[in-house]
Amino acid sequence: MIQGNAREAAVRLVEKLKFRGEGPMSVLVVMEQAGGVSLETLAAGRQLAEALGMPVSAARFEGTYTADAYTAALESLVRRTGPAFVLFPHTYQTRDLRSQTRRALRPPDGGGRNPLPR
Amino acid sequence: MKIIVAIKQVAGRDSALKANSAGRWIDESELTYEINEPDAYALEAALQLRERRGGEVIALSAGPARVAQALREALAKGADRAIHVEEDDLLSLDSLGVAKLLAAAAGGEQPDLILTGLQSDDLGAGTTGVMMAELLGLPHATIVVQVEVVGGGLRVKRELEGGWHQFITMPMPALLAIQSGIGKLRYATLMGIRKAKTKEIRRLTAAELGVQRIGLGRDRARLCA
Numbered sequence: 001m002i003q004g005n006a007r008e009a010a011v012r013l014v015e016k017l018k019f020r021g022e023g024p025m026s027v028l029v030v031m032e033q034a035g036g037v038s039l040e041t042l043a044a045g046r047q048l049a050e051a052l053g054m055p056v057s058a059a060r061f062e063g064t065y066t067a068d069a070y071t072a073a074l075e076s077l078v079r080r081t082g083p084a085f086v087l088f089p090h091t092y093q094t095r096d097l098r099s100q101t102r103r104a105l106r107p108p109d110g111g112g113r114n115p116l117p118r
Numbered sequence: 119m120k121i122i123v124a125i126k127q128v129a130g131r132d133s134a135l136k137a138n139s140a141g142r143w144i145d146e147s148e149l150t151y152e153i154n155e156p157d158a159y160a161l162e163a164a165l166q167l168r169e170r171r172g173g174e175v176i177a178l179s180a181g182p183a184r185v186a187q188a189l190r191e192a193l194a195k196g197a198d199r200a201i202h203v204e205e206d207d208l209l210s211l212d213s214l215g216v217a218k219l220l221a222a223a224a225g226g227e228q229p230d231l232i233l234t235g236l237q238s239d240d241l242g243a244g245t246t247g248v249m250m251a252e253l254l255g256l257p258h259a260t261i262v263v264q265v266e267v268v269g270g271g272l273r274v275k276r277e278l279e280g281g282w283h284q285f286i287t288m289p290m291p292a293l294l295a296i297q298s299g300i301g302k303l304r305y306a307t308l309m310g311i312r313k314a315k316t317k318e319i320r321r322l323t324a325a326e327l328g329v330q331r332i333g334l335g336r337d338r339a340r341l342c343a
Contacts, residue, residue, distance in 0.1 A: 091279070092279050095236070095295070096248055096260060098245065099213075099244075099248035099249050100249075100252055103214060103249045103253065104252075112211055112212060112218050
């Protein structure tokens with residue numbers, strides 16, 4: 001469940017983005033395979049999107065996994081669709097994928113600060 | 119062979135975990151700390167490689183003053199020297215922020231190999247090592263359960279899901295994220311503890327490393343920025 005402090009933090013983050021005049025926002029869920037933890041991630045994505053009043057979309061890759069190829073494709077998708085949040089299942093494969101994608105999408109000033117208030 | 123081991127100091131397993139007064143993090147006043155378990159295995163792998171191939175093992179960690187204790191332990195177990203990136207408020211950074219500090223410190227050493235645990239016992243993101251490799255432009259492998267030096271490169275065994283393993287060869291320099299259990303952890307000997315007191319811990323700040331602290335005001339949190 002997205003609730004309590006996590007929900008509050010997400011709402012605050014979104015308020016900040018809205019304040020800065022960002023366009024329509026959405027939640028993107030990266031699906032790894034057709035079941036299991038990917039479906040749980042989709043469920044979490046739906047809850048998050050619902051709590052924040054955003055649409056949610058899911059993306060699934062076709063073809064053999066290599067971290068560099070998937071990262072390039074995902075980076076391009078994120079840049080094109082501009083989601084506020086990207087959710088990944090916590091699997092062996094996404095250890096490479098989410099880390100590389102996060103680094104590839106770092107903002108021009110470098111990023112690296114924890115956006116969630118403590 | 120010059121090996122850097124990136125270590126995180128985390129709350130000990132027997133610590134009492136209570137929420138702090140703000141209800142946003144754990145109360146750190148009564149915590150005991152220890153080396154993150156997968157990082158202890160990364161150190162063990164590094165020490166074993168040095169025993170076979172010679173060279174130097176450098177322990178690297180970012181965090182407040184208490185982190186020196188984890189580095190001393192690594193020195194007592196056999197690391198040759200240590201680098202402490204001083205950062206009082208580690209939680210103000212996300213994994214990328216920490217990776218930038220560690221990458222800047224590691225890059226300055228021009229290592230042949232960087233080892234780190236596959237994830238931390240506290241946050242469990244499992245992402246800092248991969249981002250370090252990306253920032254340094256190094257090849258990397260995650261969930262590594264065996265490392266061999268073959269010629270000028272590495273032969274690495276990775277754990278996959280469902281009981282499968284993958285063997286890959288990769289060039290050096292490289293970064294490997296080590297799985298717990300890669301070897302049998304050694305204890306620090308009395309001699310090791312005594313020797314550790316004379317070994318160097320170099321202290322560096324983010325500013326000295328050329329890594330800027332970035333305020334949220336200027337940080338564009340939206341990914342497509």
